[in-house]
Amino acid sequence: MSSSLEAARQGFAQLDFDPAARARALAALEPWLTEERFAAYRPQLERLVEKGAFETLFDAFWQVIPFGTGGRRGPVGIGTNRFNPWTLLTSVQGHAETLKETYPGEDVRVVVAFDVRRYEDKRGVYDPALPNPLLGTSSADFAAQAAGVYAANGIRVLVLDPNGGDYMSTPELSLAIRRNGAHGGLNVSASHNHPDDNGGKFYNRHGGQDVPPDDELLARRVEGIVEVQRIPFEEGLADGLIELVGPEENEHYLAVNRRLALAPDARGGRIVYTPLHGTGSATVGRLLRAEGFDVRAVPAQEPFDGGFPAVKFLAPNPEVPSCYDRAEAIADECDADIILATDPDADRIGLEVRRPDGSWRFVTGNEILFLVTRYVLDRRRALGQLPENAFVLKTIVTSSLVTTIARSYGCKVVPDLLVGFKYMADILAHLEDRGAWRELRASPESFVIGVEESHGLLMTPAVRDKDAAGPALALAELNATLAAEGRTMLDELDALYARFGYMANRLFTTVMTGAAGLDRIRSIQASLRADPPTEVAGRRVVAFRDLADEEGPLGPIRSGTDAAARNILEVVLDDDARLAIRPSGTEPKNKIYVEVPGATPTADLTREELDAERTRCEDAAEELGRAFERLTLARVGIELTPAASRVSNLLGLDEKVHFGTVFLPSLKRALEDGSVDLDAFVDDALESYGGEPRELVAEGVAAWLAADAGLAPADASRVRELFGLGGVPAA
Numbered sequence: 001m002s003s004s005l006e007a008a009r010q011g012f013a014q015l016d017f018d019p020a021a022r023a024r025a026l027a028a029l030e031p032w033l034t035e036e037r038f039a040a041y042r043p044q045l046e047r048l049v050e051k052g053a054f055e056t057l058f059d060a061f062w063q064v065i066p067f068g069t070g071g072r073r074g075p076v077g078i079g080t081n082r083f084n085p086w087t088l089l090t091s092v093q094g095h096a097e098t099l100k101e102t103y104p105g106e107d108v109r110v111v112v113a114f115d116v117r118r119y120e121d122k123r124g125v126y127d128p129a130l131p132n133p134l135l136g137t138s139s140a141d142f143a144a145q146a147a148g149v150y151a152a153n154g155i156r157v158l159v160l161d162p163n164g165g166d167y168m169s170t171p172e173l174s175l176a177i178r179r180n181g182a183h184g185g186l187n188v189s190a191s192h193n194h195p196d197d198n199g200g201k202f203y204n205r206h207g208g209q210d211v212p213p214d215d216e217l218l219a220r221r222v223e224g225i226v227e228v229q230r231i232p233f234e235e236g237l238a239d240g241l242i243e244l245v246g247p248e249e250n251e252h253y254l255a256v257n258r259r260l261a262l263a264p265d266a267r268g269g270r271i272v273y274t275p276l277h278g279t280g281s282a283t284v285g286r287l288l289r290a291e292g293f294d295v296r297a298v299p300a301q302e303p304f305d306g307g308f309p310a311v312k313f314l315a316p317n318p319e320v321p322s323c324y325d326r327a328e329a330i331a332d333e334c335d336a337d338i339i340l341a342t343d344p345d346a347d348r349i350g351l352e353v354r355r356p357d358g359s360w361r362f363v364t365g366n367e368i369l370f371l372v373t374r375y376v377l378d379r380r381r382a383l384g385q386l387p388e389n390a391f392v393l394k395t396i397v398t399s400s401l402v403t404t405i406a407r408s409y410g411c412k413v414v415p416d417l418l419v420g421f422k423y424m425a426d427i428l429a430h431l432e433d434r435g436a437w438r439e440l441r442a443s444p445e446s447f448v449i450g451v452e453e454s455h456g457l458l459m460t461p462a463v464r465d466k467d468a469a470g471p472a473l474a475l476a477e478l479n480a481t482l483a484a485e486g487r488t489m490l491d492e493l494d495a496l497y498a499r500f501g502y503m504a505n506r507l508f509t510t511v512m513t514g515a516a517g518l519d520r521i522r523s524i525q526a527s528l529r530a531d532p533p534t535e536v537a538g539r540r541v542v543a544f545r546d547l548a549d550e551e552g553p554l555g556p557i558r559s560g561t562d563a564a565a566r567n568i569l570e571v572v573l574d575d576d577a578r579l580a581i582r583p584s585g586t587e588p589k590n591k592i593y594v595e596v597p598g599a600t601p602t603a604d605l606t607r608e609e610l611d612a613e614r615t616r617c618e619d620a621a622e623e624l625g626r627a628f629e630r631l632t633l634a635r636v637g638i639e640l641t642p643a644a645s646r647v648s649n650l651l652g653l654d655e656k657v658h659f660g661t662v663f664l665p666s667l668k669r670a671l672e673d674g675s676v677d678l679d680a681f682v683d684d685a686l687e688s689y690g691g692e693p694r695e696l697v698a699e700g701v702a703a704w705l706a707a708d709a710g711l712a713p714a715d716a717s718r719v720r721e722l723f724g725l726g727g728v729p730a731a
Contacts, residue, residue, distance in 0.1 A: 011054030073199025208425025212562030278344030318350020502598030
């Protein structure tokens with residue numbers, strides 16, 4: 001053991017990280033290599049030391065996995081910077097203590113939910129020949145352990161049977177907290193992340209998550225936890241502190257969402273729906289079928305399975321077009337009108353619609369918001385159900401076209417919330433308790449819709465987190481209504497743009513993993529703050545806004561969590577285009593948001609004029625996004641080749657750099673050599689990129705060929721064959 005620790009010390013010393021961070025990592029690693037409570041993990045740690053995997057070890061121990069966005073989320077694994085029983089249960093202990101102090105003398109209760117995840121080390125971090133106590137651990141297992149901690153602290157727990165095969169989605173948990181008068185809740189889920197990830201997200205008595213500075217109190221409490229009180233799950237059941245809930249919670253949730261129907265006679269059309277192996281089959285799927293829609297399943301993606309085996313690239317995210325491939329095949333077989341998809345915890349909704357030529361068109365998150373917002377406002381006004389003081393909530397990075405649409409119906413709009421539905425839940429809680437939030441005077445019943453560009457919507461104040469069920473019902477009704485008129489969702493979008501103006505909104509993401517990635521993300525934001533850009537893609541910057549500026553409209557920073565949430569920089573250009581950049585709160589990535597407004601059209605805008613405006617705006621958004629991406633990466637000394645910038649954003653920055661500077665030149669040399677087995681060469685060179693790497697880089701290869709890769713025609717043809725590019729012409 002001492003030899004492993006000494007070897008780790010020497011290995012860390014060779015890494016290009018701050019000495020203080022290396023010292024922290026070594027100090028955190030020591031008990032895991034020496035103390036009995038971590039003995040089960042020791043063989044795997046010692047093997048990593050033997051292999052010289054010091055960057056992996058450093059990243060696993062250099063910090064305690066941050067308690068951000070209401071909890072901890074990240075890769076399941078061994079170490080303080082990984083999600084495991086130690087990092088989850090110390091969080092639960094802190095939550096339990098905080099609840100008891102907040103509600104002294106009360107019979108404190110929590111609801112615990114869990115999703116379908118089951119850890120299988122698909123990233124291949126650990127040695128499969130050695131014991132690994134984490135292998136096979138499911139969200140249900142983590143939830144049972146968490147319930148034992150709550151129970152040991154005298155807190156009553158409501159939870160589904162961890163061995164019963166049922167699951168509770170994120171919005172169901174929010175509703176269950178409110179329905180049962182619970183004081184808080186926990187959801188064990190990593191939403192749409194890679195199957196090797198997991199997380200624990202904590203909820204308050206309102207069914208939402210605390211916002212700054214209240215969330216900082218829990219975060220600081222969790223950081224100080226050393227000992228965890230815990231009893232076995234079965235003992236908690238026997239003592240009556242743990243109570244198993246039944247199907248009544250799901251039934252109540254469905255009833256609440258069925259009340260959102262706005263056109264009960266519009267039940268035509270055919271829908272393909274996929275839960276992507278997640279909890280949505282019990283929420284969105286049941287809701288649509290109960291409402292009488294013709295809903296066809298995607299059999300391969302219907303079973304609950306946290307390994308997401310039938311989802312391309314293991315990316316169960318309705319924001320990612322690749323996850324619709326199997327649904328498209330089913331939809332073609334049954335001649336469906338639309339495809340709906342939800343992520344594993346069923347709080348995000350995705351949509352594809354059929355083009356006139358029969359192909360499928362992915363609908364972006366903002367476009368979904370346009371469609372649903374206008375439909376709901378239109379129908380509620382027609383039915384006389386638009387409440388007095390009706391209001392709409394949106395985040396600052398969500399398209400401003402939502403504001404234009406909502407205000408045209410006389411709604412008040414809060415247009416610039418920080419990212420996360422917890423801020424919308426906080427507004428509803430203030431209105432519930434005090435009847436006011438800042439200048440907004442209304443009751444929760446005046447709430448119409450809350451939206452976030454990342455495919456998130458909320459349509460009822462009964463729930464306090466985003467919920468895929470309500471918008472799924474609205475989209476199904478809209479589809480049926482349009483079909484009866486001989487129109488499609490694409491026709492509706494065009495009509496919407498003709499009235500309100502075209503708006504191009506694009507998202508560019510860069511995955512930057514590990515300690516080095518986090519340092520790059522921080523450095524980019526710091527550099528932009530210190531030296532804001534004066535132009536982007538030849539367009540002059542006329543305003544630079546830092547949401548963390550304490551002299552700005554948000555005022556003083558109230559906590560560390562507030563500083564993290566306000567780490568958003570906004571750039572306004574001289575043509576009213578807008579750029580924003582922020583680190584993701586749940587994944588190791590930077591996000592760049594681009595908005596390019598079109599000229600204000602009139603109701604008699606011709607098809608040709610609209611198409612021209614669409615092309616102009618979309619081309620400008622692409623140009624601006626790429627230029628700003630290059631600018632930000634240059635701040636940390638990275639320049640992606642044009643081909644590398646075109647590979648899938650599911651790949652990390654290091655893979656993109658490798659693709660452009662190592663892989664493509666070596667591929668060209670292999671082609672010139674003529675004796676290399678190209679299939680074997682490509683598979684070996686791209687193995688570290690993950691599953692289906694050829695498809696992940698195909699667009700980059702196509703860009704390389706189109707930009708004159710300097711290949712002989714026969715070699716270019718062979719490359720197109722290797723990467724399935726078909727009709728891409730030789731340079």
